[in-house]
Amino acid sequence: MNRRVLLPRLLTARLLGFAPIFDEPLELVFPSTGAFVILGGNGLGKTTIMQAIAYGLCGGPEDEAVEPAKAHRWDCRYFRGRLHDERGSPSTIEIGVAFGEHHVEIVRGIRASSVQRIQVDSESWVSGPDASIRYERFLTHVAGYRQPADFAFLVHRLLYLPESRRLLAWDADAQTRLVMLLSPDLVDEQEFRLRRARLKQLDSKKRHTHVDIGKLRKVVGRLEVVKQPGEEKLQPADRATSGAHAPTLKLEELLGRLAEVRRSREAADRRLLQTREELSRRASEVEELRRELESREAVLIQRALDESVGAETRLDLPIAALCEHGVCPACGTQARALQALALERQREHQCVLCGAEELAAVDDLDTATLRSQLSQKRRAELRLARRSRAEQGAREALRHRELVLDGSVAEIRANDSLSSSALVLRRLESEQEPSIGVARSTLAELIKREAELETQIAGERDHLEGEYARFRDSVAADIDRLRSLYGSYATRFLGVECELHELEGTQRLFRLPTLVPFFEGAERPAPEACSEAQRFFLDIALRMSLIEWASHPTVPSMFLCETPENALDLSYIDNVADMFESFANANHLAVVTANIQREGLAHRLLKKVPASDRAQRHLNLLRHGRLSDVHKRQIDVLQAEVEDMLR
Amino acid sequence: MTAHVSKRVLIRKRDVLYALQLASESIGRLNRIQLQKVLYLTDCTMVIFEATAPSRGHKTYYNGPFDSAIQAAVDSLVFCAYVAVDEVRRDEQGRVNCFYRLTPAGKTLASRLRNTDALVPRFEATQAVVERVSVAGWHRLIALAYADPTFVERRRIGFGQEIDVESASEPSTANLIDLLVRALPTGRTGGPPSRELMVEALFRYLELYANARGVLRNQPELLSRRWSGSE
Numbered sequence: 001m002n003r004r005v006l007l008p009r010l011l012t013a014r015l016l017g018f019a020p021i022f023d024e025p026l027e028l029v030f031p032s033t034g035a036f037v038i039l040g041g042n043g044l045g046k047t048t049i050m051q052a053i054a055y056g057l058c059g060g061p062e063d064e065a066v067e068p069a070k071a072h073r074w075d076c077r078y079f080r081g082r083l084h085d086e087r088g089s090p091s092t093i094e095i096g097v098a099f100g101e102h103h104v105e106i107v108r109g110i111r112a113s114s115v116q117r118i119q120v121d122s123e124s125w126v127s128g129p130d131a132s133i134r135y136e137r138f139l140t141h142v143a144g145y146r147q148p149a150d151f152a153f154l155v156h157r158l159l160y161l162p163e164s165r166r167l168l169a170w171d172a173d174a175q176t177r178l179v180m181l182l183s184p185d186l187v188d189e190q191e192f193r194l195r196r197a198r199l200k201q202l203d204s205k206k207r208h209t210h211v212d213i214g215k216l217r218k219v220v221g222r223l224e225v226v227k228q229p230g231e232e233k234l235q236p237a238d239r240a241t242s243g244a245h246a247p248t249l250k251l252e253e254l255l256g257r258l259a260e261v262r263r264s265r266e267a268a269d270r271r272l273l274q275t276r277e278e279l280s281r282r283a284s285e286v287e288e289l290r291r292e293l294e295s296r297e298a299v300l301i302q303r304a305l306d307e308s309v310g311a312e313t314r315l316d317l318p319i320a321a322l323c324e325h326g327v328c329p330a331c332g333t334q335a336r337a338l339q340a341l342a343l344e345r346q347r348e349h350q351c352v353l354c355g356a357e358e359l360a361a362v363d364d365l366d367t368a369t370l371r372s373q374l375s376q377k378r379r380a381e382l383r384l385a386r387r388s389r390a391e392q393g394a395r396e397a398l399r400h401r402e403l404v405l406d407g408s409v410a411e412i413r414a415n416d417s418l419s420s421s422a423l424v425l426r427r428l429e430s431e432q433e434p435s436i437g438v439a440r441s442t443l444a445e446l447i448k449r450e451a452e453l454e455t456q457i458a459g460e461r462d463h464l465e466g467e468y469a470r471f472r473d474s475v476a477a478d479i480d481r482l483r484s485l486y487g488s489y490a491t492r493f494l495g496v497e498c499e500l501h502e503l504e505g506t507q508r509l510f511r512l513p514t515l516v517p518f519f520e521g522a523e524r525p526a527p528e529a530c531s532e533a534q535r536f537f538l539d540i541a542l543r544m545s546l547i548e549w550a551s552h553p554t555v556p557s558m559f560l561c562e563t564p565e566n567a568l569d570l571s572y573i574d575n576v577a578d579m580f581e582s583f584a585n586a587n588h589l590a591v592v593t594a595n596i597q598r599e600g601l602a603h604r605l606l607k608k609v610p611a612s613d614r615a616q617r618h619l620n621l622l623r624h625g626r627l628s629d630v631h632k633r634q635i636d637v638l639q640a641e642v643e644d645m646l647r
Numbered sequence: 648m649t650a651h652v653s654k655r656v657l658i659r660k661r662d663v664l665y666a667l668q669l670a671s672e673s674i675g676r677l678n679r680i681q682l683q684k685v686l687y688l689t690d691c692t693m694v695i696f697e698a699t700a701p702s703r704g705h706k707t708y709y710n711g712p713f714d715s716a717i718q719a720a721v722d723s724l725v726f727c728a729y730v731a732v733d734e735v736r737r738d739e740q741g742r743v744n745c746f747y748r749l750t751p752a753g754k755t756l757a758s759r760l761r762n763t764d765a766l767v768p769r770f771e772a773t774q775a776v777v778e779r780v781s782v783a784g785w786h787r788l789i790a791l792a793y794a795d796p797t798f799v800e801r802r803r804i805g806f807g808q809e810i811d812v813e814s815a816s817e818p819s820t821a822n823l824i825d826l827l828v829r830a831l832p833t834g835r836t837g838g839p840p841s842r843e844l845m846v847e848a849l850f851r852y853l854e855l856y857a858n859a860r861g862v863l864r865n866q867p868e869l870l871s872r873r874w875s876g877s878e
Contacts, residue, residue: 006803101802142803279816286815290699298654300763301661308729308756317728317752329726356652367765375697378813382825385815554806 004182004550005144005151007557008159009589011103012096013053017089021045021082022624029616030591033556034584035605037618038593039642044625046593047163048082050562053591054160055079056095056106058152059113065149066156068173072166079110092116099143100555106135146190150181158543160560168546169539170527172505172514180471182550183478187471191403192464196510198410199460203509205413206453209446216443223436251412258405265398272391279388282381289374296367299359306358319352329353413452457509464510478549485545486515492579493537493572494519500542515542533568537576544583556587563593565601577604596622596638606645614646658701659720662686664757665770667730667749669777674785676733676748680711681785682721684792687712688776689769691795691812691820695845696775698768705810707802711792712810721747729753775842779850790857791850796823799856824849 015026022045030036040046054060055076061067062075085091091110096103105125107117115131118138126134136148145151157166157174168174180189318329323346326339342352349358472479483500490498498519505511517524517538527535543559551557568576580590594602606614620642627635666685670677677685690700705712724730730753735745749757761770780788792798800818801808812820827848831840840848 101806144803283815287702290702290813293699294654294658294701297661297765298657300765301657301760302652304756304759304763305657305660308752308759319727351652358652359654359657371697371699371768374699378694378815378821381815382821385822386825388816 004552005154005184006099006102006142006555007154007547007551008057009098009556009558010053010095010560010591011098012094013049013056014094015049015052015092016094017083017085017091018045018048018052019084019089020626021048023626024624026624028619030589031613031617033587033589034609035580035590035592035617037602037605038591038621039596039602039618039645040593040621040625041595041631041638043628044621044631046621047562049619050160050162050560050591050593052079052093053095053560054155054162055113056093056108057097058148058155059108061152061156062113063149066152072164076110076113083110085110099138100552102138102142104135104138144184146181146184146188150184150189153177154181158546159558161540161543161562163562165536165539167527167535167539169535169542170514170516172507172512175515176512178546179475179479182546183471183475186474187467192467192471194403195460195464195467198407199457199464199509202410202453202457202460206450206457209450209453213443213446213450216439216446220436220439220443223439251409254405254409254412258402258409261398261402261405265395265402268391268395268398272388272395275384275388275391279381279384282377282384286374286377286381289370289377293367293370293374295359296370300367302359323352410456413449461510468512482545482549485548486541489541489544489579489582490517490519490538492582493541493575494534495572495575496520498538498541500545533572537568537572537579541579544579544588547588548583548586551586551588556589558589558591559583560591561593563595565594565597568601570599573599573601573604576601577608580605581608596641598641603645611647618646653716653719655701655704655716656719656723659686659704659714659716660724661760661766662689662769662773663717663721663724663747664729664749664753664760665773666777667747668754668757668761669773671748673777673781676746678744678746679718681788682747683713683717684711684788685773685776685780686714686717687792687795687798688780688788689773691797692772692776692846692849693769694813694821694824695842695849696768696772698772700812703809703811705812707798707806707808707810709806711789712795712798724753729756771842775846779846783850783854787854787857791853794853794856795820820849823852827852
């Protein structure tokens, strides 16, 4: 499996200054695995706690790099609107979180989204502007994320399922981004995403150009009916197009440099590939020699041991006692049958107890020559590895230059297009007696531009398709494992076999496959093909399987899930509880909010743990939140229900 | 089909005998964790002695790098009375603690192995490690093992990770030693730096990393300045 990022696992959360929702500081200590249930009612603060945890971990999804949809963006202002953040008791969120073996404590306020204070492992606390830098450094250097925005995306789109139920299932963009950022050594997800955005931009320009061409054709058609004298003569209005000379020159220069850089980068790609292949061959040779040397050393050691047994035989050596006197080495009883077996094995050069055979003798034990060969090959391997790293660095630098130049070319073309052709078109449309010569030349220019854009789009699309195909091939085995995990979770929920199918995308420009459920003999290509409950819980199954897929078996993670039972009827409660139990059995933590309801999901989840553990696995917001008059009237019933769950 | 005697365990028997023989002249005896750490550090230095560490031996574990073949080897040596066990006891978590030392038969066997030319480089590597640990203090042994770059990199990912100290393509001890070979002055002969200098440089790095608390560990440029003495 390729290298993965470290996923977080929540340890503690502390909310301070959260009036008017909580009058007192709220402290939560989460178990290392299994379910933790936040029990409450409407308005008691369940959602606030979950949002505060997500915010404490990575800030709100406030920028486009984390949350493309404006409707789902929020930041510290959201909390400022809900809480009385006062100078005397500022609102703060303190989160304790594990990333593998690392323990990180993060403190955020709500006046700004930045980290106020941070402690990583046993380091001293870092405060002020350095705190955010320290956290970013931890996320990129230790947890393995390419950038902090990737971590924020992971939290907000995978680990935290908010009450708004923004589905991950059926969202091809989010699925692809997650799978890519969870495999950071295989693909540069950001570059892939930016290239897709550029492809859309190019396509949009092409469509605008196409519309302009249509309009200009009409103008030309009109002018051709009323032929003007001296039509081919350059009119003063044409100077608007002559002004494009300077950018055209710059464009040509840029295109020349881009072609040069691209050639260099392609050559660098080829060199890097060759070096890596050579390195892989060299590593196999080294490994072979290493094993050979190991075998010869083992034979020598065995020989020394045999000679030592022969020379040092004493009665107190258990094996000698067994072979010579038939004394069992474990209980000391005379055991003639065991002695006979031991002697037979000794004659056959086997271990007298387990019968394992001695290593075969090696004719040539010239280990010095072998060692010298190994040293030479290892030095060569290290040289190659150095070269590979240097070539990789040079390749990245060229790739970066290529992208920058590519961007500049696209920008100039867009501006040029607007400043010349579109301007002339507008002028032609507005003029009383426009020149047919200008109209024709502008039309020809636009047609040429459209063809150029078409070529650019085709090139960009080919590149993206190639990049995606390479990535898809390299994760093929991993995706099979993801399918199997999903099948297990989704089948538990549905009660009938459910698989994860990869559906070819329907996008016009670049078809990105979507992972969709398949059950009862039919693929479900869109959310509408499932009931509301199916959509919601199959989305949870996908998230759980992705979390388990992305986690190392010894480094469990977590899932924060808001009130899933609202979409659920009683007959499915046990299935959902089983799904959560399966997630817990993989050593992950599931933090679930739930309303206090008879025989609800919280009830089932708590009943799955021993009664003695239930107190540590829930938070009762009847004790911490501000009760409404409706709650107060029902408090005895609600409290009795909670006690029943804990009994 | 009959199984063969494990090569890994055989090789570790030699390593255990060397470590206990050399430690007897310094600290006297080694406990289970110390034995693992001495052998791990010896594996790290094998490249300097133009020899090789057992492949895919150590893994990241709760108490740092751990190779199950080492424990199997020492248990077998105890059974055959080459090694004696002292102060066997269990802690509150039920883990066995004890100390190991060579018996007279074990000392004879260790000497016999040491007199085999092909097995000398490992002895020299163990000797260099035991000497350096004795200078640093045996209480620093675990910190030194934890400071090894291969372990630091693999531990980041979690438990049960294979540690290949000789990997060329990943951050590893072999890469660090390669860097040192290229950075250290070669003297008048123009040949590579001496083994003593290499071991000294490696252990200075491990000491510095082990002593660098907190943020310094994640700032290689600062670590490098401090190492070169410019800060």
